[in-house]
Amino acid sequence: MTTTVSGPLAPTAGSATMLHPVGLEGVAIRGGFWGERLAVNAATSIPQGWERLHAAGNVANLEAAARGEGETRGEIFADSDVYKWLEAAAWEIARTGDEVLLRQQRELTAKVAAAQEEDGYLHTIVRLRGMPRYTELGWTHEHYCAGHLIQAAVAQRRGTGDTGLLDVAVRLADHLVRTFGPRASHALDGHPVIETALVELFRETGTAAYLDLAAWFVDARGRSTIGDHARDANYFSDRVPVRETTTPEGHAVRAVYLAEGAADVAVERGDADLLAALERQFAAMAATKQYLTGGLGSRWEGEAFGDPYELPSDRAYAESCAAIGGVQWAQRMLLATGDESYADQVERMLLNGVLPGVSLAGGEYFYVNALQVRGDAVPDDDRNPVNGRLGWFQTACCPPNIMRTLSSLGAYVATTASVDDVPALQLQQYVHGSVAAAGFALDVETDHPRDGRVLVRVREAPEGEAELGLRVPAWAVGATLDGEPVEAGLARIRRTWAPGDEVELVLPFAPRVVHPNDRIDALRGSVAIEAGPLVYAVEQVDLGDGAPVDDLRIDLDEPLLVGESDARLGVPTLLASGRIHRHGPDPYPGAVDAVAAGPVAIRAVPYFAWANRSVGAMRVWIPTD
Amino acid sequence: MTTTVSGPLAPTAGSATMLHPVGLEGVAIRGGFWGERLAVNAATSIPQGWERLHAAGNVANLEAAARGEGETRGEIFADSDVYKWLEAAAWEIARTGDEVLLRQQRELTAKVAAAQEEDGYLHTIVRLRGMPRYTELGWTHEHYCAGHLIQAAVAQRRGTGDTGLLDVAVRLADHLVRTFGPRASHALDGHPVIETALVELFRETGTAAYLDLAAWFVDARGRSTIGDHARDANYFSDRVPVRETTTPEGHAVRAVYLAEGAADVAVERGDADLLAALERQFAAMAATKQYLTGGLGSRWEGEAFGDPYELPSDRAYAESCAAIGGVQWAQRMLLATGDESYADQVERMLLNGVLPGVSLAGGEYFYVNALQVRGDAVPDDDRNPVNGRLGWFQTACCPPNIMRTLSSLGAYVATTASVDDVPALQLQQYVHGSVAAAGFALDVETDHPRDGRVLVRVREAPEGEAELGLRVPAWAVGATLDGEPVEAGLARIRRTWAPGDEVELVLPFAPRVVHPNDRIDALRGSVAIEAGPLVYAVEQVDLGDGAPVDDLRIDLDEPLLVGESDARLGVPTLLASGRIHRHGPDPYPGAVDAVAAGPVAIRAVPYFAWANRSVGAMRVWIPTD
Structure with a gap:
């Protein structure tokens, strides 16, 4: 049942989605604005990430765990930084075939495998500190680390064909299936991500138990069962069940990661009620809790969503990771509903919420993305933007998260229709490069977002009638397609196509x-x-x-x-x-x-x-x- | 050298102050607005405080420490809540002679004394948890608890004549003098208050070593020596030396407590440079970092001052304790400089910064004092004002702090001139009751702040010429004294007085x-x-x-x-x-x-x-x- 989508998101053929994604197998980004960003990610960010994970001790933790003893360094979720880097490396290898990265991937994968325990359990710090497993799951991030491991494993399989990490992930997931669920432990991790990861592992392996456990984690949440650890239930997205949630609250990254996992469960189970709840929640977020930049989370205290319309510029938290989670959630909603406004959201959050998180030179990061810094602001916390971007953080979630987002960017570019009567390809994000799917092979010329012109040239076309769709963003009032005005949404051209055909979309960039x-x-x-x-x-x-x-x-x-x-x-x-x-x-x-x-x-x-x-x-x- | 001032602030005769305070020995508040508030404090807040300290385990910690073993309850600074209650009780006994409180004071004092170790050290939680003393002084609050103990002991001596707690305090202070200072440990407590406490103990006992140690603590700070404990130096007021500080930053309560201790050191040492630095710092705070309510601290994260002009209404922190510290600092600056604008500050912070912290019925408290709560705000943290006032908190600093502030309120009402040529009495805050000092005995009739009329009737007067001063607040544009317009500042009447003389101040209350x-x-x-x-x-x-x-x-x-x-x-x-x-x-x-x-x-x-x-x-x- 292995998917043919080389991307982090690959709904099964039977899933209740309106659109299917095209992965890196069908999208190449070359040059233009995004090509430059991806080149910097490859040349600087990812190699520096390798160095910094070694310098910060994350890799040493794995080595110590393999030995069964040793000091630990870093925060309790240190393993997850390694896994996110591995995911970034996998997509980068898929994109460019980088041999150095492939060697590093295999070296690090071996260390992860060596750190795994006999029964599949894997968490270096809990093990090395001699803590009982899962007894403090509210803050130990044991499932959180497992989730990022699974995501990296899936990426490694889809992006590079290697299965070393997937073997580890399956053993860990099987251990989780034995240990948690309605007839086992009801404990929940304080930080979601395991939900979406398990669904992807189901998609990759066909093992229904992973989807079932993900669904359990989604629906068990929201009943104030997570120990408080000096935090209230809403910090953990544990105050209101997902199906009853009307607006995201609490820790922003946790809230959106949970929502994306719930979206995955909803489409794989055809759960229309759950999807409707997520549509309501997303709409409330977009209307009352999102910065103009797409940034999410307006409170430093608890890294949290504020009350509706509580959106200060100076103390905006807008964590880079929250925007990444927002992109992932929006992309899932786009696939599930076909509503192009979610693709607008992906665009806004990528450009204005995620991209500010990394320097143009690629070596430094913002954790917090304020919309205002005063002239006499005092540097305090390392996360304070007044310090400028920094090379790494004690809590280093954001840097490798940005790396994996950029290296998998191609997976957000195009979709195909799931249930249409003719081949149909939609361009959702505009990148310079090529797209091949639904029988089409297209070259795309654009410097978007530095310019509003998008020229699509057909290299190969499907037999007979086929539909090419181009997203017209809501901001692009006055847009034209081949000189004709088009409205916001999906501009569709249904006809017979031939190599050499061209389509020109012009998106007005007037200030x-x-x-x-x-x-x-x-x-x-x-x-x-x-x-x-x-x-x-x-x-x-x-x-x-x-x-x-x-x-x-x-x-x-x-x-x-x-x-x-x-x-x-x-x-x-x-x-x-x-x-x-x-x-x-x-x-x-x-x-x-x-x-x-x-x-x-x-x-x-x-x-x-x-x-x-x-x-x-x-x-x-x-x-x- | 025992002072005759029955109040928490009693500069020595030789101190470099322009004004001297009149304590509870000379001020009685009876009826009117403040009389009602003090009656509620006495009838409800203080008795409930006794119950809640017992229910929360603070008293049990003392009992366990006396036994030398037992579980601890509450936060690391739990002892300080007991001491603040003891201080409140002492002033209340001074005010009303309450027999029940006196019995409770003696019972609790005996428990504190029994918990003290042989060499004077006293901190129940550090002891009971078997932690080495002073090794984690950045967060253990060992000096902080000692400071509140000393303040309570001084209050007990001045307010009730009992010396049981003073004996404990002297033994503890002597232990501190042996342990800390330029030729001993240079460690500093993460939370100031020991500075002002040691100065008061010097004022009470005449032991110069206490003043010296306070001065050492003040000047040793600001050199980033306090271990970070996941906090930056400015959180601890440890980034910039006090003499170089131009604006308060970091944790608001810590910053203002440090500043008040520095003001005490400055006047006792005649240190004009230090006082000037504090004047600059206060002015910057008032101009750029103070809420209209007088509230201090605009960030939940770190309970901190924000950058200049960062003053959001919704996420105002404005901790009740910070306003109390602000009142104490302003009162010290008033005495030191004679500048009536500091008395205006006391008035503003008492009424709009401290008083909101307690319900009108006296049994519930705000920890945080937001200036805006939205209609759809979600309750999260217990400190969030959307929960309404609560009976107690896990960190219960504010309730007993409000109790002691109200029970000692009389000490803020009047001052006498230190260096004038004739007897001079100044009324700084308007309360219904009586004031006796500088040869005057006055009855004051007012319902301030519900009404702007203040009638002062002379019951006794000093021989010969004498000066009566009445503060005209800066807000009182159009104020009249006996029908004549008066400007903001101190309206002085110098003449010969006789019993039966009356003075009428009218402060316009137009909106x-x-x-x-x-x-x-x-x-x-x-x-x-x-x-x-x-x-x-x-x-x-x-x-x-x-x-x-x-x-x-x-x-x-x-x-x-x-x-x-x-x-x-x-x-x-x-x-x-x-x-x-x-x-x-x-x-x-x-x-x-x-x-x-x-x-x-x-x-x-x-x-x-x-x-x-x-x-x-x-x-x-x-x-x-």
Whole structure:
């Protein structure tokens, strides 16, 4: 039952999905904007990740576990960082056939295998510290680490054909099946990810018990059974059962990882009620708990979703991992429903929520993605964006998570229709490269998101009538397909195709002003500027020292203009006009107390590119003049 | 050298202060607004505190330590809750002579004494858990607990004459003097309070070594020597030396407790440089890091001060204890400098920062004092104000801290001049009752802060010329003294006085609109309303279900009016006009997307009284129409 989809998400043929994904077997990203990002990921991020996992002790933990004794280093979930790196390596090998990575993959896989216990159990720190298994599952991340191992194993099998890690994963999963479930232990891991991982393992192996256990974990949650560990049930997504959840709450990464696992269960079981609950939950999140950047989680305390409309720019948490989970969840909802707005979400979160998490040079990371940093901000916690991006973290979840997301990016590009009467291929994300599926072989020319033109050239076409679909994002008002206006959603062309046929989609990238919903208190009186799918930010380095970003106002009577591309950053810029307002000394004056000073030229760069020249004051939302 | 000041703050005669405090020996609060609050504190809060300390295991920890073995309960600083209660009891006994409390004080004092070790060391949890002393001083709170013990001991001596706890405190302080300092251990406690406590013990006993050790602790800090314990140096106020600190940062309670101890050291040593540094730091805090309510600390993460102007209403932390520390620091700065703006700060923080922390009935507490709660807020952490006030907390610092603050409130009411040529008495806070100091015996009639009239009647007067000063708060524009206009600051009347003389101060309580500084992003486009020293809030219960507080706008073209006193709450109300704005569904629309609906009458209650009828949506800052 091995899938032919070389990607992290491969619903079975019998699953209740509207669309099926095309994996790396059918998508090649070459050049253009995303090609550059993937090249940096391959050349810098992943090799540095290998070094840093060794330096930080994660690999040593595996070696010690294989010996059965030794000191441990790092956080309780240290193993998972290794597994995420292995997943990144697998997709990268699939993408480029990198021989060094393949050797490293095999070396590390052997160490993971050696660390596994006889009965399949695998968690280096719990073992080495002599802790009883699963007794503190609320915080030990034993299932969480298992989940990332399984994901890496599936990636290794699908991406490289190696089965070394899959053998480990199957033994571990079989152990979990024996140990947990309705007729065994009812304990739940504090941090979801095992759910989606088990479904993928089911998809890879055909073993129904894995899907059953995933379904059990999804439905057992939400009953406040996870020990509190100084946290409340909502921190663990354990306050409300998934089917009754109307809005995500608590720790953002946990909430969205659980939701994606639930989506996997829903489509494999044809569980329409569960899927409907997830649609409601996603809609509530998008309407009231998501940053303009797609970022998720507005509270540092508990790394959590806030209340509806609680979306401060300065203390936005917007963890890079939460955006990654958001992308994964949205992609699952796209496949399940065929609703293109989920593909818009994938685009927004990838570009503005995930991509800011890594430097353009590829070696440094943001854990937290604030939408505002003040000029006199004090560095404190390593996660504080005022420190700039850092090479690694004590909790190093984000860096390898970004690596695996970029190396598997091709899997988000295209889909095929599950139940259509003719071959149908949909382009969901625009990358420069080629796509082959549903009988089509296409070359795609685009510099998206630096430019709105997408040229699709047919190299091979299926026999007879076939449908090519191109996503028109909701932001692309005025888009044209071969010169004809098209509405947001999926623009479909159904006809007979021949090699050499071309389709041109033009997505308007004119800069636009965005207002906040009246309920978002933190943004009142401010606007943001966007162009295409990109959210823009103003950095101190572009304003100069005499004009503090903190005192900037934008003049909406003046036009927004497209600036020249920034040579150093390689990104488009926008230009606007504004003023500096000088504030008074009294924190709470009896009357409005600010004086508009001279006009100032505003230059904005894409938010994902901020803090790549210098780290200073920055803001996405700018008060109006 | 025992002081004659029966209060928590008694600078020596030789200290470099402009003013000296009058303690409970000279101030009686009877009736009026504050008399009611103190009666509730005595009748409900303090007796319930006794019960809750027993139920929570704090007292059992002492008993186990006396036995030398047993399980421990509560947080590592559990002892300090007992000591704060003992301090509250001591001032209450001083105030009312309560016999039950005196018996309880002696019973508990005996248990504390029995728990002390031979060499003076005292910390029940460190001892009972078999931890080595002082090796984890960053988080064990060993000095912190010692500090609260010393404060309680000093209170017991000054307030009740008992010396049982003072004997314990002296033995503990002597042990600290032997163990810490420039020629001994350089370790520092993660949580300040020992500094101010040791200065008071010096003031009480005359032992200079206590002052020296306090000075050492103050100046040794700020050099990043405190082990990180997953926290950065600024969390511990350990990033910047006190003399170089320009603005408080990190954990708010720790920062202000350290600052008050530094102020004590500064005046006892005549250290003008240190005092100047504290003046700068206080000014920066007041200008950029203090809520309108006087509340301190804008971050849940680390219970910390934010960056300048980072003052969100919804996630305001504004811990009750931080406002208490703020009051204590401001009072020290008032004595040191004679600057009446510090007395304004005491007033603002007491009424709007400390008092909201306890229910009007006296049995429930807020740990966190948010300035906004949304209608659909989800209860999570016990500290979240959406839960309403609670009877006790796992970290129960706030309840007994409020108890001791209220029972010693008299000590903030009046001062005498240290270096004047004639007897001079200043009334700093307005309470109904009597004040006797500097040869004066005065009766004060007022219902402040429910009313702005203060009548002072002279019962006894000093021989010859003498000066009576009355503080005119900065908010009291248009104030009159015996019918004549007076400016903000200290209104002084120097003359010969006779029994029966009267002085009438009238402080205008007309409602007023307050704007936020242009830099406070979280408050842009909103205003607050105040009357007298009170900040007001709008609660859902006063708007009705059809008009969500979350959608409220205030119409500044309509007048603010004084409403009738709320019969249930016993507090004044304000009336205003506004509208409900219906927000659109899109979180980030391309244009302003809200529709003004019908007008609505706004009724506001003092912020300290919110959540005493029901717990629902509330906001202090209201967007303008």
